[in-house]
Amino acid sequence: MKDTPEAPYLIALNLTERCNLGCEHCYLDAKVMKHGATDELDTNELKTAIDSIAEIGPEAMVVLTGGEPLLRPDIEDLASHASSRGLMVVVGSNGLLLTSDRIASLQQAGVAGIGLSLDSLNPQQHDAFRGRKGAWLKTMGAIDACAAAGMPFQIHFSVIDETADEIDDMVAFARDAGALVLNVFFMVCTGRGEKFSNISAQKYEHVLTRVAHAARKEKRLMVRAKCAPHFKRIAIEIDPDWPITAAHGYDAGGCIAATRYARITPNGTVTPCPFMETAVGSVRESSFAEIWTTSPELQALRAPELEGRCSACEYQKLCGGCRARPLAASGNSMGEDFLCTYQPQGGAVITPLDPQKKGGMRWDADARAHLKRVPGFVRRMVRGRAEAYVRGEGRNIVTKQDLEYLKRRRFGENGPPVMVRKPSPLNQKNGQTHDT
Numbered sequence: 001m002k003d004t005p006e007a008p009y010l011i012a013l014n015l016t017e018r019c020n021l022g023c024e025h026c027y028l029d030a031k032v033m034k035h036g037a038t039d040e041l042d043t044n045e046l047k048t049a050i051d052s053i054a055e056i057g058p059e060a061m062v063v064l065t066g067g068e069p070l071l072r073p074d075i076e077d078l079a080s081h082a083s084s085r086g087l088m089v090v091v092g093s094n095g096l097l098l099t100s101d102r103i104a105s106l107q108q109a110g111v112a113g114i115g116l117s118l119d120s121l122n123p124q125q126h127d128a129f130r131g132r133k134g135a136w137l138k139t140m141g142a143i144d145a146c147a148a149a150g151m152p153f154q155i156h157f158s159v160i161d162e163t164a165d166e167i168d169d170m171v172a173f174a175r176d177a178g179a180l181v182l183n184v185f186f187m188v189c190t191g192r193g194e195k196f197s198n199i200s201a202q203k204y205e206h207v208l209t210r211v212a213h214a215a216r217k218e219k220r221l222m223v224r225a226k227c228a229p230h231f232k233r234i235a236i237e238i239d240p241d242w243p244i245t246a247a248h249g250y251d252a253g254g255c256i257a258a259t260r261y262a263r264i265t266p267n268g269t270v271t272p273c274p275f276m277e278t279a280v281g282s283v284r285e286s287s288f289a290e291i292w293t294t295s296p297e298l299q300a301l302r303a304p305e306l307e308g309r310c311s312a313c314e315y316q317k318l319c320g321g322c323r324a325r326p327l328a329a330s331g332n333s334m335g336e337d338f339l340c341t342y343q344p345q346g347g348a349v350i351t352p353l354d355p356q357k358k359g360g361m362r363w364d365a366d367a368r369a370h371l372k373r374v375p376g377f378v379r380r381m382v383r384g385r386a387e388a389y390v391r392g393e394g395r396n397i398v399t400k401q402d403l404e405y406l407k408r409r410r411f412g413e414n415g416p417p418v419m420v421r422k423p424s425p426l427n428q429k430n431g432q433t434h435d436t
Helices: 043-056 075-084 100-108 123-130 135-149 164-177 191-195 201-217 231-238 288-294 296-302 308-312 324-330 365-372 376-392 400-411 425-430
Strands: 010-014 061-065 088-093 111-117 153-159 181-186 222-226 261-264 269-271
Touching (some): 010 043, 043 075, 075 100, 075 111, 100 111, 111 135, 123 135, 201 231, 261 288, 288 296, 365 400
Parallel strands (some): 010 061, 088 111, 111 153, 181 222
Antiparallel strands (some): 261 269
């Protein structure tokens, strides 16, 4: 009998294939159309799926994405419903429709944050990548509008060969813009992204190293690599005592496909992640909770029988490689991740956490109240660090004093730096406003 899986804590809801851009790397192969595809889940079907997510993952983050999710007229209704069920709701957008009024509407609906795609600080490069002239200008306007409204936001930077050298500048921009998180994504060859695998393994390693150093250096901005679990190997090589090396999951730069993460497509198909097209069920035929618990395909990914270098690697528990890349390249999800340059050294397998030590942690009322004031995007990371610290002290109750001590340890006596937000590059250049 299979063990009951851990609850998911990140679910991507692809609300629509409709999009106002033509990105050449789109994993969904989203379409430009006035109306969504004829088989898209309707509002009630999505609410039913959300209810099932809340049933099995009451603390999950739900990402409303697309296509361009703001093209769904019911997105505020869906966000409000998910928020009312206790789920953390974020929106993943290209920013073109994100005006100040729309941000206010999303905030009222319970949206906790927005992820904005920015693929270059060069307007021409971004626009070419996104398939629409003027897209960069609109995205910059969305960044400005989020910052002005106090809406927590992430910046999502998709690395290709032409933009790999921008990583340090993008870190500085995200920090100065007031972003809470910079997620650096690496291409997986699915959808229209089939041809966007032009980054070499050597450059991939170089960029990941830059990301890891930035993640360790930045005090306020969280910097993470996505679809690049080798980030964890590089992190432990830089500093074995770095807390991130002992953490699991998405917030720590690791892959959580099938273990704590899944995706629901516009027509209700469930897949292990957005870049794995393997259908493991449909919310039109079964509840999400049932699919998550019983799917043989998800169960196989939770106990992977890795092949090639991944099977012999000391970091197979810490990293495990991206399963979407070998699946897209050869149809075998257990194959080695070809973008990794590391050659196994024959050492013992590194186990980052003792599973027996994960449970039994409680938070007192003051600590819970304090945690609620932490922005949603980083709340899980703060919680994980606090519990790891308290567990290491031989206790099982997190207090407000513990949180204050950890904040001082990270930022010093003066606390996190107060950001004096700089105008976007375009504003600096010509004083234009972007709220359209």
